Amino acid sequence: MKLPAAAWLVFEKDLRIELRSGEILITTGFFALLITILTSLSFYLDDVIARRIAPGVLWISIAFSGVLAMGRSFQRERDNDAMRGLLLSPLPRPAIYLGKALGIFAFLALVELLLLPLLAVLYRLPFDGALGSVALITLLGTLGYASAGALFAAMGVRVRTKELVLSVVLFPLVSPALLAGVVATREVLGGATLNEVFDWLRVLLAFDLLFLVGGALLFGPLTSE
């Protein structure tokens, strides 16, 4: 089986399970919405301050709910030792990684689809091109975050301290993507165009590429003994 077809098979499996249980979307969705609503109640003073706070709230929601999604996605592989079944199969190791990363990315993107309009309402962001630009920045940042997270969550399948691996190792590692995402979002909401934040977008793109390629190459060695 070719790598794209094999990755799609792994993704399709995760999608089927998620459509049946709704577990990742419901838990991460509620968590992200809760953070957004609570922070809006706490920090909203006026429209100007709200716009300054919104980027931080958005990326904190994504960061924390992302960890939940990653943990849950790989917990499914721990149940019944299903990950071993995947690793025993003839699927190329990079395909297993890419399929899992794609699943996490898709679930987080769906959550963000709900999160962005809510953020716009609660923080009085304009429903114009800026929100579209924020959506693009968010998707780019999420792709890198999901790629890095899939790699570290996969490592966590074989160790007992999986939450520790995710929170202690993952956050410092993905901080360039999170920082670039926050800054680019702040600038765009402050009136900058996508062209003006292109350097930050390049950082996000480079991070995406680095973790997608690096993750695909490292997944095999990291899951072997």
Added chain:
Amino acid sequence: MAALADGLTAHARFGRVIDFADVSAQGLVKMFGPTRALSGVDAHFEAGHVTVIEGPNGAGKSTLLDLLSLLSRPTRGSLRFGKLDAWRDREQLRGSLGVLAHAAMLYPDLSGRENLVLFARMYGVPGNRLGKHVDELGERFEATGFWQRPTRTYSRGQLQRIALARAILHAPRLLLLDEPSTGLDVRATERLVETVQSERQRGAIVVMVTHDNLLTEKLADRRLRLNRGRPEQA
């Protein structure tokens, strides 16, 4: 040997399965940090034979199965599947292995049939034969009465039936069984014995770890006894 080859050709085979007539280990050593789990194991497993690996807890039985299942790399020694080096050629060889382990390795939220379809696709069962092939397996393992339910609702015996069906669905050359009779009732154990006999007849290389003396008596063509990571005379 010719009869064996005919048997192999006659049986349903799928694209990913590579033929090899034997598996041989020489001086196999596996270390976990300072702990020596296997200390120079020599073994030879042949097509059409069932080899039972015996020994007390901590003897290295599961470690040997891990090496044979290509999940773990030997620290030293040689492991060959026919003419192929097990670790170097592991990507090619994985499709030729069938494994039944302690855990069922099935997705709890998918039904038994969905799990089998998923793994059949992974192992390259062609799309036009997939449904029929899986349905035949379901009937063979008497699973069609329950296999539409999610596997998290199954009893141990039902799980083991689907797991065994998953292990052999691609007609593997090497079938590895780790304590396959654990938790099975008399009927399910009989079905397990029939399946292993059928795999042996087909010409598969079967390696089984078990403490079940009855199963050993019924199935073992050869025995390999391990103690503290070394082979003993059985």
